[in-house]
Amino acid sequence: xxxxxxxxxxxxxxxxxxxxxxxxxxxxxxxxxxxxxxxxxxxxxxxxxxxxxxxxxxxxxxxxxxxxxxxxxxxxxxxxxxxxxxxxxxxxxxxxxxxxxxxxxxxxxxxxxxxxxxxxxxxxxxxxxxxxxxxxxxxxxxxxxxxxxxxxxxxxxxxxxxxxxxxxxxxxxxxxxxxxxxxxxxxxxxxxxxxxxxxxxxxxxxxxxxxxxxxxxxxxxxxxxxxxxxxxxxxxxxxxxxxxxxxxxxxxxxxxxxxxxxxxxxxxxxxxxxxxxxxxxxxxxxxxxxxxxxxxxxxxxxxxxxxxxxxxxxxxxxxxxxxxxxxxxxxxxxxxxxxxxxxxxxxxxxxxxxxxxxxxxxxxx
Amino acid sequence: xxxxxxxxxxxxxxxxxxxxxxxxxxxxxxxxxxxxxxxxxxxxxxxxxxxxxxxxxxxxxxxxxxxxxxxxxxxxxxxxxxxxxxxxxxxxxxxxxxxxxxxxxxxxxxxxxxxxxxxxxxxxxxxxxxxxxxxxxxxxxxxxxxxxxxxxxxxxxxxxxxxxxxxxxxxxxxxxxxxxxxxxxxxxxxxxxxxxxxxxxxxxxxxxxxxxxxxxxxxxxxxxxxxxxxxxxxxxxxxxxxxxxxxxxxxxxxxxxxxxxxxxxxxxxxxxxxxxxxxxxxxxxxxxxxxxxxxxxxxxxxxxxxxxxxxxxxxxxxxxxxxxxxxxxxxxxxxxxxxxxxxxxxxxxxxxxxxxxxxxxxxxxxxxxxxxxxxxxxxxxxxxxxxxxxxxxxxxxxxxxxxxxxxxxxxxxxxxxxxxxxxxxxxxxxxxxxxxxxxxxxxxxxxxxxxxxxxxxxxxxxxxxxxxxxxxxxxxxxxxxxxxxxxxxxxxxxxxxxxxxxxxxxxxxxxxxxxxxxxxxxxxxxxxxxxxxxxxxxxxxxxxxxxxxxxxxxxxxxxxxxxxxxxxxxxxxxxxxxxxxxxxxxxx
Ligand code: HEM
Numbered sequence: 001x002x003x004x005x006x007x008x009x010x011x012x013x014x015x016x017x018x019x020x021x022x023x024x025x026x027x028x029x030x031x032x033x034x035x036x037x038x039x040x041x042x043x044x045x046x047x048x049x050x051x052x053x054x055x056x057x058x059x060x061x062x063x064x065x066x067x068x069x070x071x072x073x074x075x076x077x078x079x080x081x082x083x084x085x086x087x088x089x090x091x092x093x094x095x096x097x098x099x100x101x102x103x104x105x106x107x108x109x110x111x112x113x114x115x116x117x118x119x120x121x122x123x124x125x126x127x128x129x130x131x132x133x134x135x136x137x138x139x140x141x142x143x144x145x146x147x148x149x150x151x152x153x154x155x156x157x158x159x160x161x162x163x164x165x166x167x168x169x170x171x172x173x174x175x176x177x178x179x180x181x182x183x184x185x186x187x188x189x190x191x192x193x194x195x196x197x198x199x200x201x202x203x204x205x206x207x208x209x210x211x212x213x214x215x216x217x218x219x220x221x222x223x224x225x226x227x228x229x230x231x232x233x234x235x236x237x238x239x240x241x242x243x244x245x246x247x248x249x250x251x252x253x254x255x256x257x258x259x260x261x262x263x264x265x266x267x268x269x270x271x272x273x274x275x276x277x278x279x280x281x282x283x284x285x286x287x288x289x290x291x292x293x294x295x296x297x298x299x300x301x302x303x304x305x306x307x308x309x310x311x312x313x314x315x316x317x318x319x320x321x322x323x324x325x326x327x328x329x330x331x332x333x334x335x336x337x338x339x340x341x342x343x344x345x346x347x348x349x350x351x352x353x354x355x356x357x358x359x360x361x362x363x364x365x
Numbered sequence: 366x367x368x369x370x371x372x373x374x375x376x377x378x379x380x381x382x383x384x385x386x387x388x389x390x391x392x393x394x395x396x397x398x399x400x401x402x403x404x405x406x407x408x409x410x411x412x413x414x415x416x417x418x419x420x421x422x423x424x425x426x427x428x429x430x431x432x433x434x435x436x437x438x439x440x441x442x443x444x445x446x447x448x449x450x451x452x453x454x455x456x457x458x459x460x461x462x463x464x465x466x467x468x469x470x471x472x473x474x475x476x477x478x479x480x481x482x483x484x485x486x487x488x489x490x491x492x493x494x495x496x497x498x499x500x501x502x503x504x505x506x507x508x509x510x511x512x513x514x515x516x517x518x519x520x521x522x523x524x525x526x527x528x529x530x531x532x533x534x535x536x537x538x539x540x541x542x543x544x545x546x547x548x549x550x551x552x553x554x555x556x557x558x559x560x561x562x563x564x565x566x567x568x569x570x571x572x573x574x575x576x577x578x579x580x581x582x583x584x585x586x587x588x589x590x591x592x593x594x595x596x597x598x599x600x601x602x603x604x605x606x607x608x609x610x611x612x613x614x615x616x617x618x619x620x621x622x623x624x625x626x627x628x629x630x631x632x633x634x635x636x637x638x639x640x641x642x643x644x645x646x647x648x649x650x651x652x653x654x655x656x657x658x659x660x661x662x663x664x665x666x667x668x669x670x671x672x673x674x675x676x677x678x679x680x681x682x683x684x685x686x687x688x689x690x691x692x693x694x695x696x697x698x699x700x701x702x703x704x705x706x707x708x709x710x711x712x713x714x715x716x717x718x719x720x721x722x723x724x725x726x727x728x729x730x731x732x733x734x735x736x737x738x739x740x741x742x743x744x745x746x747x748x749x750x751x752x753x754x755x756x757x758x759x760x761x762x763x764x765x766x767x768x769x770x771x772x773x774x775x776x777x778x779x780x781x782x783x784x785x786x787x788x789x790x791x792x793x794x795x796x797x798x799x800x801x802x803x804x805x806x807x808x809x810x811x812x813x814x815x816x817x818x819x820x821x822x823x824x825x826x827x828x829x830x831x832x833x834x835x836x837x838x839x840x841x842x843x844x845x846x847x848x849x850x851x852x853x854x855x856x857x858x859x860x861x862x863x864x865x866x867x868x869x870x871x872x873x874x875x876x877x878x879x880x881x882x883x884x885x886x887x888x889x890x891x892x893x894x895x896x897x898x899x900x901x902x903x904x905x906x907x908x909x910x911x912x913x914x915x916x917x918x919x920x921x922x923x924x925x926x927x928x929x930x931x932x933x934x935x936x937x938x939x940x941x942x943x944x945x946x947x948x949x950x951x952x953x
Contacts, residue, residue, distance in 0.1 A: 084523040084884075084907055086900040207672040280857045287850045295672045298591065298683040298838040300846065301582065303446065303474050308439040315432040319425060321861075325394055326421040344432075352439070 017138035018197070024131030025152060029187050031124035032180055038117035039103070039177040045113055046105030047256045053098045054259055058244040095241060099262040102173050117176060118166065125159045132156050144214045147353055151190035155183040158222035165226075172270070174261055178229050209292035216285040221345060223278040228342035230271035231335045238264040238332060268335065272324060275338060279317055286310050309348035316341035387513040390504055391865055391889045393497040393565055395421055418485070419492035427486040434482050438473030441465065445472055487579060494572050501565050509548055512555035512869035512885075519869075519885035521896035523903045529910035531880045534872035537909045541902060542868060555871035564889075567859020570852055578849035581842040589840040590614040590622065596630040597690045597707045597832040603627035604680065604837060624678040624839065628656035631666075633687055633831040637760050645716060645760055652684050652833045669835075679839050686834035688712045689747060691767050692827040693723050695739065698820045703728040707830045710745050711787050716757040719745040722789045723769075723824075724776055731773065732820045738776045740789045741824060744768040767826045769815055770806040771797050797821070865889050868899065870906070879913050882906065 104110030132153050136143040143149045162179050165172050240258040243250050250258070261267065289310065294300035301307060320337040323329035329337075417423055442450035451471050455462040469476030516522055527534065535556055542549035542558040549558035592609035594602050602608055604627065606620050631653040638646045652669045658677055669675045675682040688710055695704035703725060710719035725739035748759035749766035774794035778784060797805040797818055807815045809826040816823055866888040875881045884906070886899040 084525040084882075084900075084903045084912075086521055086523045086896045086903065087517075088896045089518075089520050089522065209672075276861045280854055280861060283850075283854050283857060287847075287854065290850070291847070292672075294843070295674060296683075298674070298681060298685075298836050299589075299840065300843065303438055303443065305439040308435055312432045312435050312439075315428055315435070319428045319432065322421060322425045322428060325392075326425055328422070329425065 014138045014140070017134050021131045021134035021138060022191075024127050024134060025187065025191060028124045028128035028131055029184065029191070031120055031127060032184050032187070035117050035120035035124055036177070036180045036184060038113050038120055039180060042103045042110050042114040042117055043177060043257075045107045045110030046103050046260055048105070048107050048110070053100065054241060054263065055244055055255070057097045058095070058241060095245070095263070095265060097241060097263040097265065099171065099266050100174075100258075100260040102171075103177065103260055105256075105260045114173060114176070117180075118173070121159065121176065121180065122163060125156070125163060128152070128156050128159065142211050142214070144218065146194075146196045148190050148194040148196045150214075150218065150349075151186055151194055154218050154221055155186040155190075157218050158186075158225055159183055161219075161222050161226055171262060171266075172226075174233075175226065175229060178233075179226070182225070207292055207295065209288055209295065213285060213288040213292050216281055216288065220278050220282045220285055221349065223274055224282075224342050224345055227271045227274035227278075228339060230267050230274060231338045231342075233261055234264050234267035234271060235332065235335055237261050237267055238335075240264075268331070271335075271338060275317060275341075276321060279321065282314060282317065286314055305352050306348065309344060309352050313341060313344040313348055316344050386510045387519075387867065387869070388887060389510065390500070391867070391887070393500045393504070393569075395419065395493065395497070415492065418489050419496075424486070424489050424493065427482060427489060430482050431486060434473070434479050437470055438479075441470050441473070443472060443474075445475070483579070487576070490572055490576060494569060494576075498569055501569065504565075505562065508550050508552070509557045509559035509867055511552035511557050512871050516869060516871060516883045516885035519887050521886040521899045522884070523899060524881065524883045525903075525907060526875070526879050526881055526913045527907075527910040528913045529880055531872035531874055534880060534882055534906065534910045535870065538870035538872070538906055541905055542870075545902070547868065554873050555869050557867070557869055559865070559867045561863050561865035563859050564863040564865045565860075567856040567863065569856070571856030571860055574849045574852035574856055576849075578846055578853060581845035581849055584842040585615075585840045585846065587615045587617040588622065588842075589838070590618050591836065591838045591840075593685070593834060593836050595709055595832055595834045597709055598630055598632055598830040599707075601627060601629040602835070609837075622839065624658075624680040625660060626656060626658045626662070626677045626680065628654045628675075628682070630833055631655055633833045635687060635761065635831070647760070650684060650687060652687075652835075654682075679841060681838050683836040683838065684833055685836045686712075688717060688719055688832055689745060689762070689765075690830045690832045691743065691745060691765075692830055693741075694825040694827055695723070695725050695729065695741075695822060696825075697729050697822045698732045699730075703822075704739075707832075708743065709832045710743060714756065715760065717747050717760045718755075718757040719743075719747075721745075721787050724778070724786070724789075726776065726778060729822070731822075737773050738778075738794075740772045740774075740776050740791075740794055742770040742772070742789055744770075747829075762829055765811060765829055767809045768806060769809060769824060769826075770804065771815075771817060771824065773797065773821070864892055864894055866895050866898070868902065870902075880910070882910065 102114070104114045132143050132149075135149060135152070139145065143153050158179065162172065162175055236254075237258050240250055240254060241264050262270070289307070290300040293302070293304075293307070316337065320334055320341055323334040323337050442454045444451045458465075465471055469478065473479055513519070531554070535551060535554075538556045539549050539551060542556060545560070547558035547560040548562075549556055551557075590612070591614070592606075592612035594609055596602050604623050604625060606612060606623070633650075633652045635650050636648045638644055638648060650671050653666065654669055654675060655664050655666050656675065656677065657664050667675050669682060669684045671684055674684075690707035690709040692707045693704065694702060697703050704723070706723075708721055708723050710721035712719050721743050723739070723741040723743060725741075727736070727738070729737055729739055731737045745768070746757040746766050747761060748757050748763040750758045750764070772789065772791065772794035777790040777793055784790060799805040799818065805818060809815055811826055811828050814823050814825040866886060868886050869884065871883045872880055884899060884903050886895045888895040
């Protein structure tokens with residue numbers, strides 16, 4: 001029967017594609033590992049430098065601690081006289097600490113390694129992306145029907161967010177090592193514990209709302225993750241600065257490591273902006289999920305564990321945003337809330353899929 | 366000569382007391398007050414309590430409590446979601462269960478304490494929105510506050526000297542700012558301007574939308590109804606309470622609210638992946654219906670799929686499950702048909718291995734002519750493969766086999782105890798014996814007939830129909846909830862992405878007859894955008910009022926408007942640090 005033969009041919013192609021996908025994912029992991037070691041080299045070479053901007057700024061004595069000055073140069077013009085420059089002043093009470101130079105610590109060789117690491121990351125990202133696309137082609141649908149696919153897609157998006165921010169010339173090269181470490185972990189878990197042979201979706205998962213809901217959920221998760229790393233580093237850097245301010249001497253490792261990161265206020269602002277920027281998208285994700293649930297299960301909200309944890313995550317991030325606007329909660333307390341909120345997101349993904357049974361049983365584990 | 370800013374409310378947002386009124390009311394967030402104990406008296410306490418409840422701090426606390434409170438419901442079985450799981454839990458935890466019962470942990474989301482949290486949050490929200498709205502309207506009717514005395518104190522500042530007359534500079538500034546859609550006006554020797562009111566509007570819209578959303582949700586819960594009905598191909602359903610297999614409704618629902626309609630299941634189609642690693646995975650489920658609305662509605666046809674319910678008025682008909690229903694004919698000893706029906710069987714696994722019972726309750730007489738009841742256990746494999754006797758190997762009807770085990774006697778249906786149609790009470794029935802004395806059971810293919818021993822009759826498996834389960838849901842307020850949710854997103858985006866900021870341009874003639882222009886910007890939070898925008902505006906104004914040479918003497922003297930000598934910022938303005946810190950602009 002020709003029809004059956006056609007189906008079999010298609011099936012063979014799909015299995016072929018699935019195998020290609022697996023190979024690509026493993027290759028990406030190999031390149032990520034190379035990038036990982038190169039990032040390490042960047043940090044190690046960077047430790048040779050003795051830049052201690054934070055320490056200088058905080059220990060040089062209050063009298064000398066002037067407001068930091070940022071000049072925004074207005075575009076050229078041929079006026080003989082200097083055009084007006086904008087002077088920026090930190091708000092009162094904020095620490096005036098310059099940002100660290102980044103992992104390479106101003107060391108030339110370190111910087112070189114850093115650049116190589118980023119090139120390797122780009123390469124690994126492309127292979128990784130190819131793996132995800134091949135997987136999608138093999139199952140003829142979006143690559144997030146089970147936890148394996150969700151994991152490999154999630155880390156692609158996280159790396160994509162990082163590279164996009166870099167391409168936009170944002171100061172986030174310092175994120176590299178932390179990001180690649182987690183990406184390797186994430187992929188490692190994916191290929192060992194979560195691996196599922198490519199398969200089709202049950203009809204309940206056939207809906208374009210699935211595409212919208214899950215793709216935005218993955219994007220939000222990746223961005224929340226980047227924000228959480230920023231928050232965590234903020235907490236370290238903040239303790240470090242507080243210690244210096246109070247006349248303490250932090251350990252050598254802490255000094256070498258933290259001096260190279262941006263100032264705590266920059267890290268704090270960075271993670272706030274990241275979290276605030278995706279919060280509306282997360283809100284939208286939940287609403288898209290509700291619309292999908294309405295058409296699949298007949299109710300838009302039913303306190304299913306997955307829904308409940310999405311709600312908890314949402315409220316936790318709302319808490320964080322409120323905390324930022326509430327005196328007495330700014331700074332470290334708000335940062336703890338941000339970490340808790342991200343913890344909720346993680347639990348919703350891993351914890352609920354594995355430990356709690358609900359209608360969202362697509363885990364495939 | 367510069368306008369003093371001595372009068373004015375203390376700043377709410379700006380942390381610098383020097384800013385005076387300039388930094389006030391950049392947002393309508395309630396002021397953080399110290400929790401001073403109230404004056405004596407009931408009214409004092411009530412006011413104190415109300416202030417606390419509507420403060421940001423308590424809103425934050427309530428939000429935290431809400432997220433904490435939602436957790437147990439996701440970990441403990443909930444009676445609203447899965448009764449049987451709750452029952453299992455009760456059996457397994459004889460100590461915990463009563464405690465959980467007292468705390469309402471089996472129905473967290475309708476428990477007293479959870480309701481208390483969100484009702485308080487709700488009240489706090491309303492108590493927060495109303496004053497903020499009034500305040501905001503006040504701000505819209507008023508004008509942006511005048512320039513503070515010392516503009517150098519502001520987070521973004523720039524200055525230059527020009528030969529252009531101060532009036533001209535101010536006019537140019539006013540025109541420019543208005544063109545840039547600032548609300549701008551001239552106040553004394555300076556132009557004051559503000560922009561970004563959409564932030565506040567977005568924020569208020571977001572919080573109001575939350576109220577709408579919550580109300581719509583509560584409304585939906587109170588008036589909703591949800592029922593299930595299993596329909597075999599060829600059969601029908603009409604939307605009345607008595608027709609449902611099971612039915613749940615909200616507290617305020619009345620059966621008059623049921624939308625009148627009826628439908629017939631013409632055909633159910635399921636297709637499955639036939640090969641490859643996903644063999645057996647469902648590809649399509651669809652039910653072809655003929656339906657009519659109201660008592661005398663016209664017949665219409667429609668397909669219902671898993672994600673595509675049929676909408677009839679306020680009601681939605683969802684396809685939620687399917688299975689097989691073998692058509693069985695039972696004849697008694699005299700060959701008279703006493704039973705002929707499609708018997709829905711319950712699926713046990715993803716290959717639709719199914720079980721059920723054929724119950725012949727009346728009309729049957731045994732070989733001796735005595736009235737009896739028949740109960741026939743049925744076990745069904747839609748695809749039977751040799752070697753796999755107890756489980757189907759594929760979900761579609763490829764090689765159906767029906768295994769029947771008949772019993773006779775009293776099925777106990779009349780005993781008053783509710784009985785599942787899928788289970789057989791075997792306490793008052795007897796087995797049929799085959800010729801060897803063993804219990805009679807037989808595998809039938811469609812069209813085959815099983816003989817009951819000693820002329821007790823026959824059972825024929827005629828053919829196989831499919832059944833589909835439909836869930837009929839009515840939930841009012843869904844559109845409102847969706848509307849609220851959409852407004853919430855846009856409001857939120859406005860609230861988070863739009864900067865509210867103020868710009869002041871002061872132009873005064875210095876002692877030497879040269880005009881000194883000073884510009885400053887203030888945002889609600891430190892942001893790279895404020896200095897960037899200020900630089901942009903300054904550049905344009907500078908082109909209209911180009912710079913004059915600096916006097917040789919110390920810069921301190923060139924203007925009254927300049928700050929006191931000795932201010933730590935002083936030298937910054939004239940000798941900007943050459944080190945360019947990429948901090949702000951380099952971030953997201
Ligand atoms: C249902 C619970 C609530 C949720 C989910 C929620 C969520 C949010 C979010 C996401 C923001 C945006 C943060 C920002 O603009 O930086 C915000 C801002 C704000 N919320 Fe709420 N909110 C809730 C209840 C309340 C209540 C009860 C109050 C009153 C005390 C309140 C007062 C405010 C204020 C004043 C702001 C603006 C803060 C600012 O201008 O920075 N909210 N809220």
